[in-house]
Amino acid sequence: MTPLRDVVVVGGGLAGITAALACADAGLDVTLLESRRHLGGLTHSFRRGEIEVDNGQHVFLRCCTAYQELLRRLGVSDKAFLQPKLAIPVRSPRLAEPVWLRRNGLPAPLHLADSVLKYRPLRLADRLRFAGAALALRGVDPAAPSSDAQSFATWLATHGQSADAVTKLWDLVGIATLNAPATDASLGLAATVFQLGLLTDAAAADIGWSKVPLRKLHGDPAHFALTSAGAKVATATKVTGLRREGNEWLVSAGETSVTARAVVLAVPPAAAERLLPPGSVDLPEGWAAGLGSSPIVNVHVVFDRRVMDQPFVAAVDSPVQWVFDRTEPSGVDSGQYVAVSMSAADELIDAPVHAIRERLLPALREVLGTGAGVRDFFVTRERHATFRPAPGCAALRPGPVTGADGLVLAGAWTATGWPATMEGAVRSGVAAAGALLEQHAEKKGGDPRMTTLTSIRGEQSADEARRPRRVPEEQV
Numbered sequence: 001m002t003p004l005r006d007v008v009v010v011g012g013g014l015a016g017i018t019a020a021l022a023c024a025d026a027g028l029d030v031t032l033l034e035s036r037r038h039l040g041g042l043t044h045s046f047r048r049g050e051i052e053v054d055n056g057q058h059v060f061l062r063c064c065t066a067y068q069e070l071l072r073r074l075g076v077s078d079k080a081f082l083q084p085k086l087a088i089p090v091r092s093p094r095l096a097e098p099v100w101l102r103r104n105g106l107p108a109p110l111h112l113a114d115s116v117l118k119y120r121p122l123r124l125a126d127r128l129r130f131a132g133a134a135l136a137l138r139g140v141d142p143a144a145p146s147s148d149a150q151s152f153a154t155w156l157a158t159h160g161q162s163a164d165a166v167t168k169l170w171d172l173v174g175i176a177t178l179n180a181p182a183t184d185a186s187l188g189l190a191a192t193v194f195q196l197g198l199l200t201d202a203a204a205a206d207i208g209w210s211k212v213p214l215r216k217l218h219g220d221p222a223h224f225a226l227t228s229a230g231a232k233v234a235t236a237t238k239v240t241g242l243r244r245e246g247n248e249w250l251v252s253a254g255e256t257s258v259t260a261r262a263v264v265l266a267v268p269p270a271a272a273e274r275l276l277p278p279g280s281v282d283l284p285e286g287w288a289a290g291l292g293s294s295p296i297v298n299v300h301v302v303f304d305r306r307v308m309d310q311p312f313v314a315a316v317d318s319p320v321q322w323v324f325d326r327t328e329p330s331g332v333d334s335g336q337y338v339a340v341s342m343s344a345a346d347e348l349i350d351a352p353v354h355a356i357r358e359r360l361l362p363a364l365r366e367v368l369g370t371g372a373g374v375r376d377f378f379v380t381r382e383r384h385a386t387f388r389p390a391p392g393c394a395a396l397r398p399g400p401v402t403g404a405d406g407l408v409l410a411g412a413w414t415a416t417g418w419p420a421t422m423e424g425a426v427r428s429g430v431a432a433a434g435a436l437l438e439q440h441a442e443k444k445g446g447d448p449r450m451t452t453l454t455s456i457r458g459e460q461s462a463d464e465a466r467r468p469r470r471v472p473e474e475q476v
């Protein structure tokens with residue numbers, strides 16, 4: 001029989017990593033169990049011949065404070081780049097030169113006013129009407145049930161936004177951050193994204209990305225940080241059962257098992273629903289399928305010469321969405337390697353590579369204005385990249401506290417108020433660890449040892465971190 005642990009964390013994505021680190025830093029005896037051979041979850045990379053490939057391009061914004069705190073805790077802040085000032089080159093096959101969405105020196109929301117006024121992919125009337133809707137969006141309460149119930153597209157239409165304005169401006173940002181077009185996104189989550197990113201603080205949407213493969217930014221440094229903090233990490237260990245026995249939790253992984261006083265369940269929704277003891281969350285049966293998932297496909301192209309000068313471009317009037325230069329992080333030493341990130345990729349997720357190539361390679365060449373030859377072309381697919389941020393999704397996102405003593409939830413899909421992002425995942429890990437440490441302190445009658453937690457918390461409030469969804473005791 002293994003010794004009794006303080007905490008077992010199930011799932012080694014960003015949420016589990018954060019929760020495990022916070023508990024280990026607070027002095028608890030922590031074991032993290034991860035089914036894959038590496039930590040990092042949905043943010044990982046692999047080798048393809050000579051190059052390092054990310055499973056999908058990831059970016060963060062300056063307002064992702066908890067995520068950046070995690071990078072600091074992992075000692076890898078220098079491996080990420082953050083734009084000093086938001087600047088997005090937008091390319092259209094109809095325009096010879098990119099148009100720029102840049103922030104000026106004015107406070108939000110005026111910081112983008114001149115860029116939007118000069119945004120040639122849209123007619124002047126649409127550019128002028130943008131401001132009214134942007135200002136109205138500042139007043140939407142993202143947490144109100146009425147915001148969750150309504151689609152963002154419906155709201156935009158009632159605020160004078162044409163179909164063109166939605167696809168060429170609102171969705172340009174919205175698809176990439178929400179992983180859904182406005183038609184399929186809840187107003188509540190869209191309001192969160194636009195308020196935090198574009199409408200409140202001028203610097204909030206400065207864009208950041210990793211200068212190294214994701215495994216070297218998250219998974220490997222997290223493994224090192226966790227073991228250095230005294231935690232045990234078991235990869236290739238799939239948890240198959242979770243049972244309360246007296247005052248302890250029995251966590252089974254096939255033939256082996258671990259016992260712990262508390263458990264952080266930081267796995268995707270379907271796995272969480274399978275593992276959660278009956279009645280521990282007040283959600284209807286089949287809630288994980290109800291929440292659903294939305295795919296992201298990345299199309300990787302190694303060209304025989306340079307095809308773009310900027311680190312990334314966004315595209316309009318094209319099936320192409322966002323294109324990132326991957327040459328340096330991947331180790332490609334000649335030509336140029338670009339990744340086309342296709343969010344809300346329901347149409348591509350099951351398409352064969354040749355069909356994706358026929359559809360996207362000519363479009364990509366057109367957007368970049370290049371006839372360069374292709375040295376390598378391949379596709380990475382993440383079917384369950386994020387939960388579906390559809391109207392009504394808030395009701396299917398539980399908070400960290402369950403009705404079962406000592407069992408808390410984490411994951412970008414839990415009730416963080418954010419869409420499924422790295423920031424949401426880290427915040428959920430902070431919230432889960434915060435709830436556990438509080439319970440632990442209550443039992444011991446001492447302080448909740450929150451010092452290190454506060455450092456990863458970013459600007460999250462203590463109330464937000466707890467946000468309990470208690471289940472009536474008779475259900476447990």
Ligand SMILES: Cc1cc2nc3c(=O)[nH]c(=O)nc-3n(C[C@H](O)[C@H](O)[C@H](O)COP(=O)(O)OP(=O)(O)OC[C@H]3O[C@@H](n4cnc5c(N)ncnc54)[C@H](O)[C@@H]3O)c2cc1C
Pocket residue numbers: 010011012013014015016033034035036039040041042043055056057058059060237238239240266267268271296297382384385386410411412413420421422423424425
């Ligand atoms: C292609 C792609 C692009 C993205 N782009 C961005 C972006 O640009 N910006 C951004 O902020 N976010 C982006 N995201 C979203 C972001 O990656 C996720 O929201 C975040 O990484 C989720 O972290 P998590 O810890 O909540 O979940 P996960 O990463 O899913 O971690 C859950 C972990 O649990 C493990 N697990 C599952 N079942 C078990 C079990 N039974 N036992 C043990 N372990 C188990 C899994 O293997 C996994 O490692 C993107 C996602 C994808 C896929």
